[in-house]
Amino acid sequence: MARAFLFVLDSFGVGGARDAEDYGDLGSNTLGHIAEFCAAGAGNRAGLREGPLHLPNMSSLGLLEIAKLASGNYPDGMPMPERVFGLYGAANEVSRGKDTPSGHWEIAGTPVMFDWGYFPGEGDAFLPELIEAICREGNIPGILGNCHASGTEIIARLGEEHIRTGKPICYTSSDSVFQIAAHETHFGLDRLIKLCQVVRELLDPLNIGRVIARPFVGETAETFERTGNRRDFSVPPPEPTLLDRLIQEGRSVHAIGKIGDIFAHQGVSRVIKANGNAALMDATLSAMDEAAVGDLVFTNFVDFDMLYGHRRDVPGYAAALEAFDRALPDIHRRLKPGDLVILTADHGCDPTWRGTDHTRERVPIMAFGPGIRSRSIGLRSTYADIAETIAAHLSIPPGPHGRSFL
Ligand SMILES: O=P(O)(O)O[C@H]1O[C@H](CO)[C@@H](O)[C@H]1O
Numbered sequence: 001m002a003r004a005f006l007f008v009l010d011s012f013g014v015g016g017a018r019d020a021e022d023y024g025d026l027g028s029n030t031l032g033h034i035a036e037f038c039a040a041g042a043g044n045r046a047g048l049r050e051g052p053l054h055l056p057n058m059s060s061l062g063l064l065e066i067a068k069l070a071s072g073n074y075p076d077g078m079p080m081p082e083r084v085f086g087l088y089g090a091a092n093e094v095s096r097g098k099d100t101p102s103g104h105w106e107i108a109g110t111p112v113m114f115d116w117g118y119f120p121g122e123g124d125a126f127l128p129e130l131i132e133a134i135c136r137e138g139n140i141p142g143i144l145g146n147c148h149a150s151g152t153e154i155i156a157r158l159g160e161e162h163i164r165t166g167k168p169i170c171y172t173s174s175d176s177v178f179q180i181a182a183h184e185t186h187f188g189l190d191r192l193i194k195l196c197q198v199v200r201e202l203l204d205p206l207n208i209g210r211v212i213a214r215p216f217v218g219e220t221a222e223t224f225e226r227t228g229n230r231r232d233f234s235v236p237p238p239e240p241t242l243l244d245r246l247i248q249e250g251r252s253v254h255a256i257g258k259i260g261d262i263f264a265h266q267g268v269s270r271v272i273k274a275n276g277n278a279a280l281m282d283a284t285l286s287a288m289d290e291a292a293v294g295d296l297v298f299t300n301f302v303d304f305d306m307l308y309g310h311r312r313d314v315p316g317y318a319a320a321l322e323a324f325d326r327a328l329p330d331i332h333r334r335l336k337p338g339d340l341v342i343l344t345a346d347h348g349c350d351p352t353w354r355g356t357d358h359t360r361e362r363v364p365i366m367a368f369g370p371g372i373r374s375r376s377i378g379l380r381s382t383y384a385d386i387a388e389t390i391a392a393h394l395s396i397p398p399g400p401h402g403r404s405f406l
Pocket residue numbers: 100149150151152172173174175177179212214306310356
């Protein structure tokens with residue numbers, strides 16, 4: 001039993017999804033393309049990183065075998081480890097959305113078997129009636145944006161007009177999401193959060209997965225910068241997840257980073273927020289020291305997706321992976337007999353792909369801990385196998401989806 005540690009590298013896909021073509025993502029491969037670009041010298045950035053992708057610790061956890069299993073190819077320029085330890089495999093997503101809540105809920109044993117609401121990709125994203133209701137109930141003079149956009153591009157384009165007019169910037173993506181960018185001081189952070197809560201209620205009937213507050217600072221297009229005060233307002237998962245099931249058995253769930261928000265604070269005993277992968281890793285290591293026997297520590301490492309995948313930044317993504325890899329020995333040192341660590345991802349976000357959205361891919365599963373022998377767990381048909389593995393490991397009753405690979 002001991003403890004379980006579940007770490008999601010947000011958007012770290014390994015290609016090969018069976019249904020990638022349905023999403024226009026056939027051939028997308030986050031790991032594969034980053035490795036390919038790095039091996040060809042296209043992942044260099046002065047002062048940040050250079051050369052082939054260097055992930056010795058994840059390679060020893062079977063990452064290269066996972067890549068081969070998931071996509072048919074070993075990643076370019078990455079040397080084979082002397083030996084692999086731990087369990088390694090890849091999983092398909094059964095939920096239709098390639099978004100963060102769908103991925104995380106399925107990892108936690110609750111696939112999303114319904115369709116989310118989405119906003120149209122062409123023309124105005126939001127209907128006039130919705131905008132009127134938002135302006136009336138949110139007490140704002142109008143909105144800017146009203147389109148699909150990348151969050152950093154749209155604040156550069158409309159941020160100055162937002163400051164002048166007091167109209168928040170509202171945009172969406174191929175996710176089921178309504179995002180509101182507003183200036184932390186000119187508009188006010190509290191006011192933005194309250195507006196998001198108003199919009200959350202207005203969007204419940206449309207089955208929109210998340211409303212996201214995207215506060216930013218700076219005074220000009222060149223200096224605008226998003227802050228760590230992002231908040232996600234998610235609808236609650238449709239069924240009890242692994243998190244709820246653990247709480248029901250009297251266990252503690254330590255939710256680090258976005259996890260609390262992603263699960264609409266259901267099944268969470270303790271929320272630890274941190275801004276950026278390095279701070280998230282520090283918070284995770286502290287939680288590992290504090291977790292009791294039978295507990296789950298669940299962390300989302302968001303930078304891979306938010307700062308590098310959506311920004312289509314190959315050197316940035318590669319450097320973030322290398323930093324995460326360097327921290328793995330710190331995780332190792334904190335393990336006690338009987339502990340289990342699982343590294344995985346919620347979807348892809350190939351930084352070499354067209355557009356700025358997520359990509360439909362398989363995700364890696366690396367599971368290790370003292371006493372866990374090395375073997376392939378193959379291609380899993382649902383991420384829910386991860387939840388059931390943790391349920392079995394922590395000795396709670398099995399759930400309705402997925403099966404343990406232990
Ligand atoms: O471009 P930004 O604002 O980072 O938005 C991205 O982040 C959102 C949540 O993951 C997605 O909907 C995607 O559009």
